[in-house]
Amino acid sequence: MELLFFCLLLFISCVWSQALLSVLQNHFELSAFNSYVNGSQKLTNLLSSADNVTLLAPSNAAFKSWLPNQAPNLAEDQIEALLTYHIVHGVFPSVTFSSQPQFSKTFLNNITYANVTGGQRAELLTGSSGNPEIVSGNKIVSGISTTDVLFTGGLIQIIDTVLTIPLNFVILITQANFRYFVAILNAGGYLSPNDTPLVSNAIYAPSNTIFAPNTQAAVDSFNSISATMSQEQLAEIFNYHTVPGFLGYSTQLKHGMQLRTLQGTNLTITIQGNNTFVNSARIMTYDYLVCNGVVHMIDSVLNPSNTTGPPPPTGAQTPPATTSSSTTLYISIQPPKSGWTPASKAGVGIGVVLIAVALVRAMYFLLMWMRRRQLVGGEKRQKSKVVWNVGPVWGRKVTKQMGRERGVSPQELDAEQKSGMDMASPGVSEALTMTMGSRYEGSTVGSWGGELEGSGGPKMVIVRGHISGVAGGGGS
Numbered sequence: 001m002e003l004l005f006f007c008l009l010l011f012i013s014c015v016w017s018q019a020l021l022s023v024l025q026n027h028f029e030l031s032a033f034n035s036y037v038n039g040s041q042k043l044t045n046l047l048s049s050a051d052n053v054t055l056l057a058p059s060n061a062a063f064k065s066w067l068p069n070q071a072p073n074l075a076e077d078q079i080e081a082l083l084t085y086h087i088v089h090g091v092f093p094s095v096t097f098s099s100q101p102q103f104s105k106t107f108l109n110n111i112t113y114a115n116v117t118g119g120q121r122a123e124l125l126t127g128s129s130g131n132p133e134i135v136s137g138n139k140i141v142s143g144i145s146t147t148d149v150l151f152t153g154g155l156i157q158i159i160d161t162v163l164t165i166p167l168n169f170v171i172l173i174t175q176a177n178f179r180y181f182v183a184i185l186n187a188g189g190y191l192s193p194n195d196t197p198l199v200s201n202a203i204y205a206p207s208n209t210i211f212a213p214n215t216q217a218a219v220d221s222f223n224s225i226s227a228t229m230s231q232e233q234l235a236e237i238f239n240y241h242t243v244p245g246f247l248g249y250s251t252q253l254k255h256g257m258q259l260r261t262l263q264g265t266n267l268t269i270t271i272q273g274n275n276t277f278v279n280s281a282r283i284m285t286y287d288y289l290v291c292n293g294v295v296h297m298i299d300s301v302l303n304p305s306n307t308t309g310p311p312p313p314t315g316a317q318t319p320p321a322t323t324s325s326s327t328t329l330y331i332s333i334q335p336p337k338s339g340w341t342p343a344s345k346a347g348v349g350i351g352v353v354l355i356a357v358a359l360v361r362a363m364y365f366l367l368m369w370m371r372r373r374q375l376v377g378g379e380k381r382q383k384s385k386v387v388w389n390v391g392p393v394w395g396r397k398v399t400k401q402m403g404r405e406r407g408v409s410p411q412e413l414d415a416e417q418k419s420g421m422d423m424a425s426p427g428v429s430e431a432l433t434m435t436m437g438s439r440y441e442g443s444t445v446g447s448w449g450g451e452l453e454g455s456g457g458p459k460m461v462i463v464r465g466h467i468s469g470v471a472g473g474g475g476s
């Protein structure tokens with residue numbers, strides 16, 4: 001039923017809706033967003049000609065809680081990059097969100113920030129709370145506070161949390177706490193300066209899919225197999241975890257799929273019930289967005305010399321379900337361009353207008369009714385928590401924030417800040433140099449794990465020379 005209403009709504013909007021810029025000006029809760037747009041000729045041009053888009057516009061409240069975590073003078077091109085990440089290709093009404101995520105292309109395609117073919121993605125889905133949400137870099141969740149604000153050319157979803165531009169791989173594994181994977185990187189010597197080209201090729205190639213083993217068992221098995229390996233074999237193992245030129249978001253992984261890795265041989269995807277396996281490794285957490293693709297956390301190390309799949313499931317085998325009906329729903333609701341855009345430009349027949357006038361009154365009451373329902377549902381929503389936004393731009397603030405949260409001394413903070421800025425700098429090689437250099441500083445075995453557990457958050461530990469403790473202390 002809601003679908004039908006929505007189609008009617010879209011139809012009516014063609015006749016009556018306003019241009020995006022004037023909708024922005026008229027929405028009180030978007031005044032901050034509007035002023036950023038107004039301050040940039042580029043954004044103004046982009047939005048005034050926007051067609052077939054969904055604008056994820058952060059509310060004033062969203063900007064208010066975001067701003068204190070940013071460097072004082074955000075440059076215009078940084079704002080532009082951030083806000084272009086909030087413009088999604090295609091029209092996504094809230095009813096098209098479902099538990100099956102959609103990885104939608106955004107307008108962010110500046111290679112300073114993203115190397116993802118077609119533009120960096122944002123994940124649109126219905127969260128566990130049953131409300132539509134958008135997941136961005138480092139799995140930051142944005143809820144939708146006002147759904148489906150129409151304009152000529154698409155609609156606005158007003159979001160309660162500013163999206164985070166996905167960062168590079170090294171920063172991600174630090175922030176998202178891939179502690180065992182870091183231990184493996186360290187044990188294999190992958191962070192050694194000599195291996196820079198290897199590491200860069202594997203993790204910074206454009207449009208990349210990376211499988212990152214992140215369990216104690218993976219560390220143990222890696223330690224046992226790596227002991228006798230040559231440098232070449234170690235390199236092969238590493239490259240076998242990377243699929244270049246393939247954006248393997250969870251929705252793209254199909255049963256029986258063969259993925260050609262950087263190492264040269266293939267990985268096989270197996271779907272059993274709710275689980276997806278890569279060879280015999282199970283994917284534990286899907287879809288960490290990074291600046292050049294996507295990372296999945298897996299439970300064991302992939303080995304090109306053992307490509308066995310998972311053991312057959314116990315009990316009755318359910319046929320692998322990779323597509324849900326929601327995909328069909330999404331397709332069916334997409335307004336055909338030829339149907340309505342020309343109509344909005346050329347004008348529609350008088351008869352149609354008369355019918356529409358009658359419908360508008362009905363729609364108004366329906367909208368009121370739907371909105372009331374939305375509000376009731378909205379009270380239950382868990383507000384998502386912004387931890388921080390990190391970027392090439394915002395490294396300094398992040399470490400400050402971390403210092404504040406952990407109550408470290410000013411000297412310590414200074415040291416962290418310095419390394420934090422390097423880590424967060426867009427120059428990947430600098431980040432790696434920091435990482436690699438520190439490996440040899442030597443530190444107490446075990447301190448890494450303890451520190452990490454104590455504060456529970458991403459650390460600059462890599463750059464602070466504690467990484468050598470990981471191999472021995474990872475299990476603590």
Ligand SMILES: *[C@@H]1O[C@H](CO)[C@@H](O)[C@H](O)[C@H]1NC(C)=O
Nearest residue numbers: 037038039040041042044045
């Ligand atoms: C911003 O708004 C002012 C006042 O409405 C207008 O004169 C100016 O042209 C706008 N700037 C842009 C870039 O749209």
Ligand SMILES: *[C@@H]1O[C@H](CO)[C@@H](O)[C@H](O)[C@H]1NC(C)=O
Nearest residue numbers: 077078080081110111112113
């Ligand atoms: C890409 O981003 C950089 C840094 O923010 C900026 O200097 C450059 O103008 C941007 N390029 C385009 C095409 O917008």
Ligand SMILES: *[C@@H]1O[C@H](CO)[C@@H](O)[C@H](O)[C@H]1NC(C)=O
Nearest residue numbers: 111112113114115168291292
């Ligand atoms: C994207 O790739 C280009 C060229 O390979 C590189 O200079 C740039 O730093 C990359 N951007 C990101 C965000 O990694």
Ligand SMILES: *[C@@H]1O[C@H](CO)[C@@H](O)[C@H](O)[C@H]1NC(C)=O
Nearest residue numbers: 257258259260261265266267
């Ligand atoms: C490996 O995967 C690629 C890409 O899916 C496919 O074209 C190729 O046939 C596969 N090779 C083998 C040996 O299965």
Ligand SMILES: *[C@@H]1O[C@H](CO)[C@@H](O)[C@H](O)[C@H]1NC(C)=O
Nearest residue numbers: 272273274275313316317318
């Ligand atoms: C798959 O997940 C759904 C929802 O979480 C659950 O209801 C179902 O029992 C699971 N199926 C299997 C085979 O684990």
Ligand SMILES: *[C@@H]1O[C@H](CO)[C@@H](O)[C@H](O)[C@H]1NC(C)=O
Nearest residue numbers: 280281300306307308309310
């Ligand atoms: C290959 O991997 C599977 C699954 O991890 C394991 O059960 C099997 O023993 C391995 N085979 C060899 C020869 O190591």
Ligand SMILES: *[C@@H]1O[C@H](CO)[C@@H](O)[C@H](O)[C@H]1NC(C)=O
Nearest residue numbers: 052089090091335336337338
């Ligand atoms: C709108 O954009 C989506 C996503 O890019 C695309 O699949 C669709 O074909 C477009 N629709 C029209 C009418 O242009």
